[in-house]
Every structure is written in structure tokens, then in C-alpha cells.
Amino acid sequence: MIQVTVWNEFRHEKENEVVRNIYPDGIHMQIASFLKEAGYEAQTATLDEAEHGLTEEVLAKTDCLIWWGHMAHDAVDEEIVSRVQKHVLRGMGLVVLHSGHMSKIFMRLMGTSCDLKWREADERERLFVVDPTHPIAEGIPESFELLKEEMYGEHFDIPAPDETVFLSWFEGGNVFRSGITYKRGNGRIFYFQPGHESYPTYYNEWVQKVIINGVKWCSENRKTYPVYGNQKPFYAIEGSNEK
Amino acid sequence: MIQVTVWNEFRHEKENEVVRNIYPDGIHMQIASFLKEAGYEAQTATLDEAEHGLTEEVLAKTDCLIWWGHMAHDAVDEEIVSRVQKHVLRGMGLVVLHSGHMSKIFMRLMGTSCDLKWREADERERLFVVDPTHPIAEGIPESFELLKEEMYGEHFDIPAPDETVFLSWFEGGNVFRSGITYKRGNGRIFYFQPGHESYPTYYNEWVQKVIINGVKWCSENRKTYPVYGNQKPFYAIEGSNEK
Amino acid sequence: MIQVTVWNEFRHEKENEVVRNIYPDGIHMQIASFLKEAGYEAQTATLDEAEHGLTEEVLAKTDCLIWWGHMAHDAVDEEIVSRVQKHVLRGMGLVVLHSGHMSKIFMRLMGTSCDLKWREADERERLFVVDPTHPIAEGIPESFELLKEEMYGEHFDIPAPDETVFLSWFEGGNVFRSGITYKRGNGRIFYFQPGHESYPTYYNEWVQKVIINGVKWCSENRKTYPVYGNQKPFYAIEGSNEK
Amino acid sequence: MIQVTVWNEFRHEKENEVVRNIYPDGIHMQIASFLKEAGYEAQTATLDEAEHGLTEEVLAKTDCLIWWGHMAHDAVDEEIVSRVQKHVLRGMGLVVLHSGHMSKIFMRLMGTSCDLKWREADERERLFVVDPTHPIAEGIPESFELLKEEMYGEHFDIPAPDETVFLSWFEGGNVFRSGITYKRGNGRIFYFQPGHESYPTYYNEWVQKVIINGVKWCSENRKTYPVYGNQKPFYAIEGSNEK
Numbered sequence: 001m002i003q004v005t006v007w008n009e010f011r012h013e014k015e016n017e018v019v020r021n022i023y024p025d026g027i028h029m030q031i032a033s034f035l036k037e038a039g040y041e042a043q044t045a046t047l048d049e050a051e052h053g054l055t056e057e058v059l060a061k062t063d064c065l066i067w068w069g070h071m072a073h074d075a076v077d078e079e080i081v082s083r084v085q086k087h088v089l090r091g092m093g094l095v096v097l098h099s100g101h102m103s104k105i106f107m108r109l110m111g112t113s114c115d116l117k118w119r120e121a122d123e124r125e126r127l128f129v130v131d132p133t134h135p136i137a138e139g140i141p142e143s144f145e146l147l148k149e150e151m152y153g154e155h156f157d158i159p160a161p162d163e164t165v166f167l168s169w170f171e172g173g174n175v176f177r178s179g180i181t182y183k184r185g186n187g188r189i190f191y192f193q194p195g196h197e198s199y200p201t202y203y204n205e206w207v208q209k210v211i212i213n214g215v216k217w218c219s220e221n222r223k224t225y226p227v228y229g230n231q232k233p234f235y236a237i238e239g240s241n242e243k
Numbered sequence: 244m245i246q247v248t249v250w251n252e253f254r255h256e257k258e259n260e261v262v263r264n265i266y267p268d269g270i271h272m273q274i275a276s277f278l279k280e281a282g283y284e285a286q287t288a289t290l291d292e293a294e295h296g297l298t299e300e301v302l303a304k305t306d307c308l309i310w311w312g313h314m315a316h317d318a319v320d321e322e323i324v325s326r327v328q329k330h331v332l333r334g335m336g337l338v339v340l341h342s343g344h345m346s347k348i349f350m351r352l353m354g355t356s357c358d359l360k361w362r363e364a365d366e367r368e369r370l371f372v373v374d375p376t377h378p379i380a381e382g383i384p385e386s387f388e389l390l391k392e393e394m395y396g397e398h399f400d401i402p403a404p405d406e407t408v409f410l411s412w413f414e415g416g417n418v419f420r421s422g423i424t425y426k427r428g429n430g431r432i433f434y435f436q437p438g439h440e441s442y443p444t445y446y447n448e449w450v451q452k453v454i455i456n457g458v459k460w461c462s463e464n465r466k467t468y469p470v471y472g473n474q475k476p477f478y479a480i481e482g483s484n485e486k
Numbered sequence: 487m488i489q490v491t492v493w494n495e496f497r498h499e500k501e502n503e504v505v506r507n508i509y510p511d512g513i514h515m516q517i518a519s520f521l522k523e524a525g526y527e528a529q530t531a532t533l534d535e536a537e538h539g540l541t542e543e544v545l546a547k548t549d550c551l552i553w554w555g556h557m558a559h560d561a562v563d564e565e566i567v568s569r570v571q572k573h574v575l576r577g578m579g580l581v582v583l584h585s586g587h588m589s590k591i592f593m594r595l596m597g598t599s600c601d602l603k604w605r606e607a608d609e610r611e612r613l614f615v616v617d618p619t620h621p622i623a624e625g626i627p628e629s630f631e632l633l634k635e636e637m638y639g640e641h642f643d644i645p646a647p648d649e650t651v652f653l654s655w656f657e658g659g660n661v662f663r664s665g666i667t668y669k670r671g672n673g674r675i676f677y678f679q680p681g682h683e684s685y686p687t688y689y690n691e692w693v694q695k696v697i698i699n700g701v702k703w704c705s706e707n708r709k710t711y712p713v714y715g716n717q718k719p720f721y722a723i724e725g726s727n728e729k
Numbered sequence: 730m731i732q733v734t735v736w737n738e739f740r741h742e743k744e745n746e747v748v749r750n751i752y753p754d755g756i757h758m759q760i761a762s763f764l765k766e767a768g769y770e771a772q773t774a775t776l777d778e779a780e781h782g783l784t785e786e787v788l789a790k791t792d793c794l795i796w797w798g799h800m801a802h803d804a805v806d807e808e809i810v811s812r813v814q815k816h817v818l819r820g821m822g823l824v825v826l827h828s829g830h831m832s833k834i835f836m837r838l839m840g841t842s843c844d845l846k847w848r849e850a851d852e853r854e855r856l857f858v859v860d861p862t863h864p865i866a867e868g869i870p871e872s873f874e875l876l877k878e879e880m881y882g883e884h885f886d887i888p889a890p891d892e893t894v895f896l897s898w899f900e901g902g903n904v905f906r907s908g909i910t911y912k913r914g915n916g917r918i919f920y921f922q923p924g925h926e927s928y929p930t931y932y933n934e935w936v937q938k939v940i941i942n943g944v945k946w947c948s949e950n951r952k953t954y955p956v957y958g959n960q961k962p963f964y965a966i967e968g969s970n971e972k
Contacts (some may be wrong), residue, residue, distance in 0.1 A: 089356055089400070091862070111352040112428050113332055115471035123480040126963060128640045128661050133820070133915050133950045142641065142955060145963070151476075154614045154653060155469040155628065157332070157428055162403055167640060167653065167661045171964070173477030175614050175653045175661050185355050185400055186862050221862045226398040226871060228358035233394075234416030234855060234874070235900070237366045334619070369720060371883045371904050376577070376672050376707045385712060385884065388720070397857045397896060398871065410883060410896065410904045414721070418857050418896045418904050429619050464619045469628060477612060477631070478657070575842055575886070597838040598914050599818055601957035609966045637962075641955040643818070643914055648889055659963030671841050671886055712884040714844035719880075720902030723852045 002040045002219045005062040006032045007054065009069040009076075010046040012197040019197045027068050027195075030202045031211065038212045047072055052080050059083065063219040064093035066211070067100045070197065081105050089185030090225055093218025095211065098195035101152075106191070109184050110158055116176070117153035123171040125149040125194065127178055127206075131165045136179065136190060136213045144206040150196035152176045158191075166210075168193060179210065181217075188221045190214040245283045245462045248305040249275045250297065252312040252319075253289040255440040262440045270311050270438075273445045274454065281455045290315055295323050302326065306462040307336035309454070310343045313440065324348050332428030333468055336461025338454065341438035344399075349434070352427050353401055359419070360396035366414040368392040368437065370421055370449075374408045379422065379433060379456045387449040393439035395419045401434075409453075411436060422453065424460075431464045433457040488526045488705045491548040492518045493540065495555040495562075496532040498683040505683045513554050513681075516688045517697065524698045533558055538566050545569065549705040550579035552697070553586045556683065567591050575671030576711055579704025581697065584681035587638075592677070595670050596644055602662070603639035609657040611635040611680065613664055613692075617651045622665065622676060622699045630692040636682035638662045644677075652696075654679060665696065667703075674707045676700040731769045731948045734791040735761045736783065738798040738805075739775040741926040748926045756797050756924075759931045760940065767941045776801055781809050788812065792948040793822035795940070796829045799926065810834050818914030819954055822947025824940065827924035830881075835920070838913050839887055845905070846882035852900040854878040854923065856907055856935075860894045865908065865919060865942045873935040879925035881905045887920075895939075897922060908939065910946075917950045919943040 008028035012019040023030050032042040045053025047069075059065070065084065069076070081104045088094050088109060096106045101114045125146040129137045153174030159182070166179030178193035192210060195201045202208065251271035255262040266273050275285040288296025290312075302308070308327065312319070324347045331337050331352060339349045344357045368389045372380045396417030402425070409422030421436035435453060438444045445451065494514035498505040509516050518528040531539025533555075545551070551570065555562065567590045574580050574595060582592045587600045611632040615623045639660030645668070652665030664679035678696060681687045688694065737757035741748040752759050761771040774782025776798075788794070794813065798805065810833045817823050817838060825835045830843050854875040858866045882903030888911070895908030907922035921939060924930045931937065 085354075109354040111328075111354045113471075117471060117474040119474050119476060121476060121480050123476070124964070126659055126661075130640050130642075130663070131646075131912075132641055132953070132955050133912060133917070135949070143963075151474070153474055154616050155471075155618055156616075157469070157471070159402065159425065159427060160405055160617075160649070163646070164650070167663075169655060169659055169661045171476075171478070171480050173612055173655055174474065175612075175655045177616070177653075182402065183860075183862060184402060188862070220864070224861070226400070226861050228356075228360060228398075228400070231360040231362050231394070231396055231417065233362060233364060233366070233414075234872075235414070235853070237364050237414050367721070369902055369904075373883050373885075373906070374669075374889075375710070375712050375884055376669060376674070378706070386720075397859050398861055399859075403860075403892070406889070407893075410906075412898060412902055412904045416855055416898055418855075418898045420859070420896075426617075426619065431619070463621070467618070469618050477629075478610075571840075595840040597814075597840045599957075603957060603960040605960050605962060607962060607966050609962070637960070639960055641957070643955070643957070645888065645911065645913060646891055657962075657964070657966050660960065668888065670888060712886070714842075714846060714884075714886070717846040717848050717880070717882055717903065719848060719850060719852070719900075721900070723850050723901050 002215060003061055003063045004035050004040050004042045004066060004215055005045055005058060006035070006042060006066045007045045007068065009072045010048065011072050012070065022200050027197065027202060031066060034208045035212065035215065040215065047075060052076060054080050054084060056083065059087045059092065062092055064095060064215045066095045066097065066215070067103055067105060068097045068195065069103045070099035073103050076104050081108055085109060088187035088189065091186035091221050093215065093221060094187060094189045095214045095218055096189065096191045098193060101191065109189060112159060113157045116156045117174065119151040119172060121151065121172060122148045123151060126169040127166045128169070129165065130167050131163055134163060134165045135217045136165050136210060138213055139209055140206055146194055146201060146204060148199045149194055149201065152193050186221060186225055188218040190218050245458060246304055246306045247278050247283050247285045247309060247458055248288055248301060249278070249285060249309045250288045250311065252315045253291065254315050255313065265441070265443050270440065270445060274309060277451045278455065278458065283458065290318060295319060297323050297327060299326065302330045302335060305335055307338060307458045309338045309340060309458070310346055310348060311340045311438065312346045313342035316346050319347050324351055328352060331430035331432065334429035334464050336458065336464060337430060337432045338457045338461055339432065339434045341436060344434065352432060355402060356400045359399045360417065362394040362415060364394065364415060365391045366394060369412040370409045371412070372408065373410050374406055377406060377408045378460045379408050379453060381456055382452055383449055389437055389444060389447060391442045392437055392444065395436050429464055429468055431461040433461055488701060489547055489549045490521050490526050490528045490552060490701055491544060492521070492528060492530045492552045493554065494530065494532050495558045496534065497558050498556065508684070508686050513683065513688060517552060520694045521698065521701065526701065533561060538562060540566050540570060542569065545573045545578060548578055550581060550701045552581045552583065552701070553589055553591060554583045554681065555589045556585035559589050562590050567594055571595060574673035574675070577672035577707050579701065579707060580673060580675045581700045581704055582675065582677045584679060587677065595675060598645060599643045602642045603660065605637040605658060607637065607658060608634045609637060612655040613652045614655070615651065616653050617649055620649060620651045621703045622651050622696060624699055625695055626692055632680055632687060632690060634685045635680055635687065638679050672707055672711055674704040676704050731944060732790055732792045733764050733769050733771045733795060733944055734774055734787060735764070735771060735795045736774045736797065738801045739777065740801050741799065751927070751929050756926065756931060760795060763937045764941065764944065769944065776804060781805060783809050783813060785812065788816045788821065791821055793824060793944045795824045795826065795944070796832055796834060797826045797924065798832045799828035802832050805833050810837055814838060817916035817918065820915035820950050822944065822950060823916060823918045824943045824947055825918065825920045827922060830920065838918060841888060842886045845885045846903065848880040848901060850880065850901060851877045852880060855898040856895045857898070858894065859896050860892055863892060863894045864946045865894050865939060867942055868938055869935055875923055875930060875933060877928045878923055878930065881922050915950060915954055917947040919947055
């Protein structure tokens with residue numbers, strides 16, 4: 001059974017009544033809830049726990065880590081970021097949601113600023129599948145609408161994705177690469193844009209289905225880790241007679 | 244005129260007579276020498292200079308930075324690494340040579356371990372052009388030989404390259420993605436594998452030509468930097484009448 | 487000087503007064519006109535000329551071919567398509583515009599159906615630069631609007647592009663990969679979506695600039711063609727002592 | 730259960746005793762044999778059967794088609810090639826082996842010449858995994874050797890692969906992108922280089938494992954086919970007040 005750890009900074013829910021009304025137990029609990037229904041083993045971890053809840057022990061048994069953070073990116077300890085990065089490179093999946101685009105762990109794995117354009121205007125978003133045979137798009141309609149979302153728009157400062165699964169249309173006139181994949185080391189990474197804290201996005205059935213698919217896809221990567229370092233020759237080396 | 248800064252840690256040349264005999268003034272001086280002949284403005288910078296020779300002022304006027312490091316990667320200051328990364332993302336080109344694959348700056352921009360297999364066995368290497376219309380391959384024969392090089396072999400733990408320009412064959416039985424490109428932010432990056440310090444690789448005419456081409460290609464990227472952050476809507480947002 | 491040949495099927499202009507009023511001399515003449523102003527040597531060719539105006543002689547001296555076709559794709563001779571394909575693979579650039587997405591030559595080079603969704607509804611289109619350092623985006627603002635265009639929407643049945651330079655937003659709620667590049671053999675290909683025959687799209691300054699840039703980028707590819715076929719060994723083959 | 734159809738032109742085995750001694754029932758029967766052992770439903774089809782054994786009925790129930798051809802590429806009917814292409818675009822997997830690189834179906838799907846360098850010299854080949862978490866590399870060692878194979882060398886005139894899974898080293902001094910994947914329409918394609926008819930390559934356990942993995946990976950793609958054509962607007966189109 002796939003072991004998921006859902007990480008949330010869990011601050012908006014404590015400080016803002018609008019957010020708390022939508023996610024009374026926190027965004028992480030809602031995400032863990034639908035993942036459990038989908039048959040995964042899901043646990044949660046939050047910023048204010050010791051080691052942010054991401055101990056070696058927790059990560060060692062995690063097939064896929066989900067990351068939601070926004071207002072407190074800076075509060076995440078560099079050492080924990082390094083630990084998570086190490087686990088991703090060794091084969092742990094990583095699903096980065098929404099404002100996690102500027103989390104330390106995502107920026108660390110991308111190497112770029114991961115910056116973008118944004119707007120909070122209660123506007124419609126429509127997501128389109130542009131890689132229809134990708135496992136993450138399985139069961140998703142050709143497009144689907146979110147009645148209200150935060151606009152995230154291009155230019156999005158990321159490395160060219162290995163695969164672009166979703167593109168988004170926003171009512172106010174923007175577009176965004178909203179579902180993208182990367183391989184880094186032995187790990188697979190899926191970034192998915194929807195999920196502003198003040199909207200009930202993680203109750204949407206298609207958003208849930210995409211995340212369920214994303215977790216599955218990111219978890220299919222636990223292979224033998226390559227051996228690096230000195231390598232004896234396979235065949236005799238004669239060297240050169242030439243000058 | 245293209246402004247190149249050639250950075251070298253400049254340690255092997257001081258500590259090892261074999262290396263010093265090949266590069267009496269340091270690897271950086273030899274590289275700067277053929278770049279000047281090619282018509283570029285080339286200056287050098289080394290680890291033991293103040294700020295490693297990479298001040299804001301130096302980087303601000305650099306179109307392309309070349310990086311050679313090996314035994315002293317750890318001695319490079321994190322703050323300078325961040326400064327170089329910032330300049331790359333803003334549009335400065337970066338050519339990373341040989342053992343620079345595990346330099347802090349390359350690892351920072353890649354997000355992976357950048358590890359590989361290696362062997363020092365005075366063996367032949369043959370490089371093949373696999374992207375024959377790429378500007379970096381311009382004027383390079385279909386393949387060329389280096390009589391003695393250090394073997395760098397797969398698996399090379401890097402993100403899937405944007406473009407693979409060269410693949411290498413090694414006498415002892417290994418292969419390697421030896422010439423690869425990436426875009427990161429506004430910057431272009433070219434990694435090129437040849438150049439072990441104990442061989443006269445940077446005197447080879449084809450190696451020189453590849454580096455000359457690489458610098459030119461990496462320097463063609465000074466564009467307007469995108470504006471990030473809040474964006475007003477282009478069109479009226481009506482929102483939804485649906486629940 | 488770059489030699490461009492602008493190919494147009496030139497049928498809508500003859501049969502439809504709306505189109506003729508916009509492009510009295512044909513779409514090809516308008517495109518050739520702004521290319522000449524940009525300093526290129528531009529000639530034209532049309533479907534009803536002998537060999538569609540695309541003789542060996544014409545193609546041999548063409549650095550970049552522009553293709554506009556729509557209602558008469560089927561009337562293009564297979565032999566001419568094969569001839570154009572051969573020239574592209576040997577290094578001639580190809581810029582495919584708008585409804586050319588289902589031209590025989592584009593489908594031949596892509597291997598897919600190249601089908602898409604479409605709508606003629608006098609709607610606004612906004613194009614966004616998603617690869618800001620790409621030479622084709624040089625001098626283009628972060629986004630620009632076309633007041634009326636035909637909607638082309640995802641899913642667009644193409645191979646994953648080598649590079650995605652533009653994404654488009656349409657007023658009616660669709661998105662599209664509207665500016666994409668491919669390498670095929672020694673040739674470079676740029677597909678650019680705007681240009682429905684009943685709108686004055688090719689008078690738009692940004693559309694013109696993109697096409698001017700695209701022609702330049704596609705023309706930078708005349709390199710030595712690789713040698714294929716039997717190859718003598720570079721090094722002695724000892725074969726195996728093992729069973 | 731995955732339904733595989735193994736297609737072979739089945740000419741070398743009839744005309745050449747060396748080949749017949751290795752594959753007395755044909756290359757297709759040997760491939761079908763190990764696929765059956767792996768738990769797939771495997772049938773065969775050959776060039777000299779009616780419609781080359783590739784009727785609509787056969788293809789409609791095929792999850793993955795394997796293609797081996799060499800001396801008789803030209804004898805394959807264009808209409809059958811179009812039929813196979815249609816099925817690939819609709820979601821049938823395709824594994825192209827060895828000399829199939831210049832089969833009509835592979836060239837049709839790639840759009841390029843698919844030409845390469847080659848040499849028959851009883852030389853060693855060593856294949857390296859360069860995408861260690863790819864499902865096609867599952868269970869494959871970091872590298873493995875074939876004692877005798879035909880050399881296929883760069884430059885290989887193909888579109889940049891979506892993924893490069895294997896690179897090969899040849900004793901005589903060449904390298905090759907020997908295991909590569911593409912998506913085309915709803916279909917997945919895997920090209921794998923080993924398998925010259927005069928060597929017992931398809932008895933090698935790793936070659937078998939790669940093909941078994943490749944069939945599985947290519948078969949994971951039967952999704953709903955996108956709807957193309959006219960699309961009503963999702964949202965009201967107001968058009969422009971501007972000139």
C-alpha cells in the first residue's frame with residue numbers, strides 16, 4: 001500500500017477564519033482524507049511539529065510526500081529541506097501543491113526562482129489536459145472548471161518541464177502550466193497549481209483525482225540507487241601509440 | 244564584444260608538478276588565451292582572490308562565466324555561489340567544465356547530486372556530435388578523439404538535459420553525456436566534460452572550438468527579465484453564478 | 487541575406503470577398519512584404535503554379551519556407567511534399583502558420599494527426615511568452631492581444647515540442663500551445679498559430695515580429711549533413727573470448 | 730492480460746542458414762516465446778501473410794505491436810503502414826527493434842530519415858541505463874554486455890527522444906542512443922537497438938527483460954481518445970470595443 005505523508009505549514013487555518021471554515025482541521029487533513037478513501041495509507045506532518053514532523057524515520061517509510069506551504073516558507077529549516085531533498089533524490093515521490101512553488105524544497109530541486117504572476121480575484125480557472133495518455137490525467141475530463149481560484153500566470157520561472165500534463169485558463173486573461181512533472185535523481189516530482197487556502201479547491205472531485213493519480217505516479221520510482229564513484233575498466237586499455 | 248570570465252580554483256597547478264608543467268600559468272590562463280584569440284574579451288578569476296574574484300562588479304559585466312573546479316569545491320563560499328546563481332538566472336551564461344560537475348554552483352542550478360562514475364587510466368575518449376545543427380557543434384567533425392582523458396561514465400545524476408549535443412565513448416567500456424545544455428531563468432548553461440588537469444586537453448583544437456562555441460551560445464541570452472508578482476486582470480472578471 | 491519563400495495556397499483570397507479585402511494580393515504578398523522590410527530576400531509561391539512553385543531550384547536556394555494552407559491541403563501533390571520534407575531534413579527551415587497545422591508537410595514531419603479544437607467566433611486571443619530568452623521571443627512583450635482570431639484549442643495532437651515559446655488564451659475559455667519548435671534532421675521547424683484568413687492578423691506588429699524572428703531562427707541551421715551508412719571501426723576489435 | 734502481436738518480415742530465416750540455425754522458427758517465434766513466459770498473450774504476424782497478418786481485427790485487439798524488419802522494408806504495403814499508424818495514434822503501443830529503425834512505420838511516425846551508421850564486425854556492445862527509474866529499466870543492471878552485435882552508431886537521425894533510457898558502447902569506438910521512447914497521439918513507442926539476425930541476441934536474458942518491460946510500458950496507454958473539431962465557447966464572448 002502506498003504510504004503518503006501530507007505536509008502542511010498549517011498557519012492560515014489557525015489565523016484566518018475564512019480558511020478555518022473551509023478546512024477546520026487543516027488542509028492536510030482534508031487531503032489525507034480523500035487519499036485514504038482512495039486506498040492509500042496517509043499520515044500528516046506540519047511545520048510546528050518537532051523537525052516539522054519530517055524525521056528520518058517518517059521520510060524513510062514515505063513513498064510520496066505532499067507539500068503545501070505559503071506564508072511560512074522561511075520558517076522551514078534548511079537542514080530539513082536538505083533531508084527531504086536527499087530522500088527525493090533517493091526515490092521518494094514529491095507532489096508540490098499551489099503556493100508550494102516557492103517552498104525551499106521546490107526551489108532547491110529546480111534551481112530557479114520559481115516565481116510567477118498572481119492575482120486574488122475570485123475568478124474562474126479552467127484546466128486542460130495536454131498529455132491525454134499521461135497516468136496523472138487518467139479519468140480526468142478534457143477540461144474542468146474551478147469556480148474560484150487564485151490566478152497563477154506566466155511567466156513561471158521553472159526549468160522546462162519533463163512533461164506538461166495540464167495548462168490552465170484564467171478568466172482575467174492569463175494562462176499557466178498548471179500540472180508539470182520532473183525527474184530528479186531517483187525521484188519523481190509533480191507540481192499542481194490549484195489550491196488557494198481561501199477556496200474549497202481540495203473538495204473538488206477532479207482536483208482530488210489528479211492528486212490521487214499524482215501520488216501514484218510519483219510513488220512508482222523506488223528502484224535500486226545507482227552506484228557512483230570509481231569504476232574499474234570493463235575492457236583492457238591499451239592507450240595510444242600516437243603522440 | 245562578448246565578455247568572458249574564466250574561473251579556476253587554481254590549486255592543482257600550484258601543488259602538482261605534472262599539472263604545472265601542462266598549465267604553467269593555470270588552466271584559466273590557457274582557456275582565456277584561446278578565447279582571446281577567438282575575439283572575446285576574456286578575464287580570469289580564481290578561488291584565492293577576494294570574493295573568489297567574483298564580485299558583483301565583475302559578474303555584472305560578464306556575459307559568460309566559465310567554471311573549472313575540482314579539489315576545493317567546498318572552499319567556495321555559499322554567498323558567492325548564491326551571487327553567481329542570481330546572475331545566471333538574470334541572464335549570464337555559464338559554461339561548466341569537467342570536474343565542475345560537482346561544483347556548488349552546478350549542483351545548485353541542477354538540484355541533483357550531479358554524481359557520476361570516473362576512472363583515471365590514461366584512456367582514449369571519442370566524442371560524437373548527436374545534435375549536428377546545434378550552434379555548439381558548428382565546425383566540429385562528426386567525432387573526434389582525445390588520446391588521454393579521465394573517464395566520466397553513466398549514470399550521471401542530472402536532470403534530463405534540454406539538449407544533448409555530445410556523447411562520449413571511453414576505451415575502457417563506458418559512455419557519457421559529455422556535452423549538454425540547460426536553460427535556467429534567463430540564463431543558458433553548457434556542461435562539457437573534457438579537461439582533466441593532468442592532460443593537455445585545453446590545447447586540443449576541437450575542445451577549444453567547442454568551448455568557443457559554447458561561450459557564444461551561452462552569451463546569446465541577455466533579454467528583458469520577466470516581471471513577477473501581482474498582475475491586474477486583462478479582462479473583466481464576472482465570477483460565477485453557479486454555486 | 488536570408489532567402490525566404492512564402493508559400494500560400496491562395497484560394498480564400500480568390501473566392502471570398504472578406505478575405506480579399508484584407509489581403510488583396512494574397513496572404514503571401516503581405517507576409518513577403520514585411521519580411522522584405524525586415525531585410526530578408528522574400529519570394530512567393532502558390533498552389534496553382536507549376537509544381538506549386540516549389541521546384542528543386544526554388545527550394546535549393548531557400549533558407550526558410552513559410553507555409554500557409556487551409557481549404558486545399560488535399561490538392562498538394564505528394565511528390566512535392568516529399569521534396570519539401572527532403573529539403574527540411576537537409577537543413578531548410580520551415581515556418582508553419584495557422585491552419586498549416588494540418589498541411590501534408592507538417593503532418594509528414596510530425597507523424598501525428600495534428601488535429602485540434604477550433605471555433606470561429608471573433609474572439610480575443612492573448613499570447614504569452616513562456617520561454618523569454620528564446621530568440622523567437624526577442625523584442626516581444628510578455629503578452630500581447632489579438633482582437634479577433636479563430637480559436638485553436640487543446641488538445642493539439644502533436645509530438646511534445648522541443649521548445650514551447652508561446653501559450654495562448656482565448657476569450658471563450660480555451661488555451662493552446664501557439665508557438666512551438668522542433669528539430670527534424672538538419673532542419674528547424676516553427677509552428678505559429680495566429681493568422682485566420684478573415685482577420686488582419688498579418689498586419690499586427692507583434693505577429694510580424696514573431697514571424698521575422700522565427701524565419702531567422704529557422705534559417706540558422708545550414709550545417710554539414712551527417713554521413714550515414716557503413717562505418718569502419720575506429721579501434722581494433724578483438725571480439726570475445728567468452729562463450 | 731496484455732495482448733502482444735510480434736511482427737517479423739521473416740525473410741532472413743528462410744534465406745540464410747546462419748540465421749535459421751539461430752531462429753529455426755523465426756525471430757518472431759523466439760520473441761513470442763519469452764513474452765508468453767512473462768505472462769503476456771502473444772501472437773505473431775509476418776510479411777507474407779495476407780495483409781501482412783495485420784488486419785483491422787488483429788490490430789484492434791493488440792495492446793502492443795512489436796516490429797522486426799530489415800531486408801524487405803519496401804515490401805510493406807503503404808496501406809498497412811497507414812493502418813498501423815492509425816492504431817498507434819489511437820493508443821496501440823509499438824516496440825520497434827533493431828533494423829526496424831528504417832521500417833516505413835517508424836519513419837512515418839518520426840518524420841525523419843531515421844538513418845544511422847552501422848558495421849557488422851562481431852564486436853562487443855555494452856548497454857548503459859541512463860534513466861534508472863524508468864519502468865523499462867526495471868530490474869536491468871547498470872550495464873550489460875552483448876558479446877557480438879551489429880554496431881549502430883551516431884548520428885542517428887531521429888527527433889529528440891522524449892526519454893533516453895539506454896546508451897550503447899561499441900568495441901570499435903562508437904556510441905548510440907539504443908533505447909528511446911516517444912509518445913505519438915495516444916500511443917507510446919519504444920525503440921530498442923539490439924537484435925541483429927545473425928546473433929542470438931533475443932536469447933539474452935537482459936534483452937528479453939528490456940523487451941518485456943517495454944511491451945508493458947507501451948501497453949499502459951489505452952485512454953479515451955480526445956475529441957477534435959468544432960468547440961462551443963465555455964464562456965460568453967463579448968468581443969472587442971477597440972478598433
